[in-house]
Amino acid sequence: MTQEELFKKLIAHSKEYGFIFPSSEIYDGLSAVYDYGQMGVELKNNIKKYWWDAMTKLHENIVGIDAAIFMHPKTWEASGHVSAFNDPLIDNRDSKKRYRADVLIEDWLAKQDEKIEKEVEKARKRFGESFDEKMFRETNPRVKEHQAKRDLMHDRMAKALNDNDLNELRQIILDCEIACPISGTRNWTEVRQFNLMFETKIGSVAEGANTIYLRPETAQGIFVNFLNVQKTGRMKIPFGIAQIGKAFRNEIVARQFIFRMREFEQMEMQFFVRPGEELNWFKQWKATRMSWHRALGFGDDKYRFHDHDKLAHYANAATDIEFEFPFGFKEVEGIHSRTDFDLSQHQKYSGRKMQYFDPETGESYVPYVIETSIGVDRMVLQVLSAAFTEEKLENGEERVVLRIPAPIAPVKVAVLPLVKKDGLPEIAREIINSLKFDHNVQYDEKDSIGKRYRRQDAIGTPLCVTVDHQTLEDKTVTIRHRDTMEQHRVAIAELPAIVESEVSLRKLFAKLV
Ligand code: ATP
Numbered sequence: 001m002t003q004e005e006l007f008k009k010l011i012a013h014s015k016e017y018g019f020i021f022p023s024s025e026i027y028d029g030l031s032a033v034y035d036y037g038q039m040g041v042e043l044k045n046n047i048k049k050y051w052w053d054a055m056t057k058l059h060e061n062i063v064g065i066d067a068a069i070f071m072h073p074k075t076w077e078a079s080g081h082v083s084a085f086n087d088p089l090i091d092n093r094d095s096k097k098r099y100r101a102d103v104l105i106e107d108w109l110a111k112q113d114e115k116i117e118k119e120v121e122k123a124r125k126r127f128g129e130s131f132d133e134k135m136f137r138e139t140n141p142r143v144k145e146h147q148a149k150r151d152l153m154h155d156r157m158a159k160a161l162n163d164n165d166l167n168e169l170r171q172i173i174l175d176c177e178i179a180c181p182i183s184g185t186r187n188w189t190e191v192r193q194f195n196l197m198f199e200t201k202i203g204s205v206a207e208g209a210n211t212i213y214l215r216p217e218t219a220q221g222i223f224v225n226f227l228n229v230q231k232t233g234r235m236k237i238p239f240g241i242a243q244i245g246k247a248f249r250n251e252i253v254a255r256q257f258i259f260r261m262r263e264f265e266q267m268e269m270q271f272f273v274r275p276g277e278e279l280n281w282f283k284q285w286k287a288t289r290m291s292w293h294r295a296l297g298f299g300d301d302k303y304r305f306h307d308h309d310k311l312a313h314y315a316n317a318a319t320d321i322e323f324e325f326p327f328g329f330k331e332v333e334g335i336h337s338r339t340d341f342d343l344s345q346h347q348k349y350s351g352r353k354m355q356y357f358d359p360e361t362g363e364s365y366v367p368y369v370i371e372t373s374i375g376v377d378r379m380v381l382q383v384l385s386a387a388f389t390e391e392k393l394e395n396g397e398e399r400v401v402l403r404i405p406a407p408i409a410p411v412k413v414a415v416l417p418l419v420k421k422d423g424l425p426e427i428a429r430e431i432i433n434s435l436k437f438d439h440n441v442q443y444d445e446k447d448s449i450g451k452r453y454r455r456q457d458a459i460g461t462p463l464c465v466t467v468d469h470q471t472l473e474d475k476t477v478t479i480r481h482r483d484t485m486e487q488h489r490v491a492i493a494e495l496p497a498i499v500e501s502e503v504s505l506r507k508l509f510a511k512l513v
Helices: 004-015 038-057 074-079 099-130 133-137 141-163 166-175 219-223 224-230 280-292 341-350 376-387 424-435 449-459 469-474 492-503
Strands: 018-022 033-034 062-065 086-091 096-102 192-194 199-201 208-213 237-250 261-275 303-307 317-325 327-336 356-358 363-365 366-377 388-392 399-404 412-417 442-444 465-466 476-481 487-491
Touching: 004 376, 004 388, 004 424, 018 086, 038 237, 038 261, 038 280, 038 376, 038 465, 074 219, 074 237, 074 341, 074 356, 086 166, 086 341, 096 099, 099 133, 099 166, 099 363, 133 141, 166 449, 219 341, 224 261, 224 303, 237 388, 237 469, 261 280, 280 303, 280 327, 280 366, 317 376, 327 376, 341 366, 356 399, 366 376, 376 388, 399 449, 412 424, 412 449, 424 442, 424 465, 424 469, 424 492, 449 465, 465 492, 469 476, 469 487, 487 492
Parallel strands: 062 237, 412 442, 412 465
Antiparallel strands: 018 033, 086 096, 086 192, 199 208, 237 261, 261 366, 303 317, 317 327, 327 366, 356 363, 388 399, 465 476, 476 487
16 A cells, blocks of 8 residues: 555545544535544544643643733734745646645655665665665765755755745756646746735724734744743743644645644743753753654654754754654654744833843843744644554454554543343443543444444554453453453453553653653
8 A cells, every 4th residue: 555545544534433524524625624523632632631741740840821812913023924924835827736835845855865765775685785875875876966966956945945035946946847746747937925824803893903813823822921921920940831722824735634734733832941051952852852752652763853954033943853644754843942032022012021030140131942833733643644554354354443552542441241231231331430530431332342343443442341241240341452452351340440551641651751
């Protein structure tokens, strides 16, 4: 199965089992807007809890807030979003499809990397044990040629983005001979800048109404509340403020399911530090955030850092954590050292002092900020794409199983009476009552037990508990594990402890550095 087919299957599965639906589907949907169904919302809430608790419970110097989506419009002038929150846009005249110019070039670069890797792999097979990869990369003419061209285009793109040179971006697309994937032609328009913020009006009458924006990031809600939190919480630097909330961007290209949406959710944390100490903290947060991802157990090689070529003018370091989706390595989280830019800008635009008096040094200053910013929806996609597995069983049957890490699985336990009579459903209900205050538990008595197991596998339920006639005699049940499909008998009285040890978020927290 190709990665593309896998991705298509994943989208279909997400819909079939109540994870993700296209928005307002009865009206044919709304482009790049999605709704979470009964399973999706549970998964999403668990991911949020994993993040929120890792931030606010495991760090005594991080607290949370929940700011409004609407903010005073000056906020976005101060932050630079009104003038500069743009993407370079280009249209193909034949297909009438619109693209982000930088993304077209980045995809081309990724293809060159793939070509090089293929050559290396081929040579590795040919030469066997004696293969010297470094030497091959440095001397093979084909690899050298690909690499040189790739590096040249990469440098040109980085420079064009930094200089905001739209003509040069277009020229790179032409020089790389990039064709529209739909029409196959290179009939490109000029590159234009496109502001991604959604506008709306506040006020009951149109005249006198003010234009405001749907926030394109949650971070500014944290910056404008910096002093409120610092003072009321008596916070001492270094400290952080965390927030989870919706953000809106009028994305030019929105084609990869929930990877790029126009309405999405972010989990952001701004960490306020002493000027001069920010790069140390940046390093530390890179490690902390990477270990949060890796604790999910999808494999360390599924993640990598990607340092930014184009640093925003206010940032002095920035990196992305990328995950290997079915469509390649892509950003799930950004970690940015934003200097004192945001607080200084708000100080300038609001006329209020955004300073901190440091009792240790006796100085007042505008703190520097390290930001960690991650998309909830991209995390959902990360989990679903890593978890989705089609398996052939020993008996020849096939099963689709979502190997979602147990602590974030939507349903933790399914309780299944073998038959609908003889008092078995009643015992199943009692078991549910003993678990439901702590865990999301499902009852299912319909169809054969095999079919019920398959249904639970398909939504990623880590544990199934089956009540049968032996239960009536000795108060034991069968517990079945999703991944291994192993079954064993345990006493009903032991269930709460077994379930807790398997599905608690503690399992993930214990792995964090
Ligand atoms: P990209 O380059 O993919 O557009 P970005 O660099 O603009 O992303 P940030 O502004 O750093 O993204 O936003 C932080 C995080 O918010 C991203 O890492 C991503 O997980 C999430 N995010 C950003 N835009 C979207 C979107 N349109 N849909 C879903 N998640 C998003």
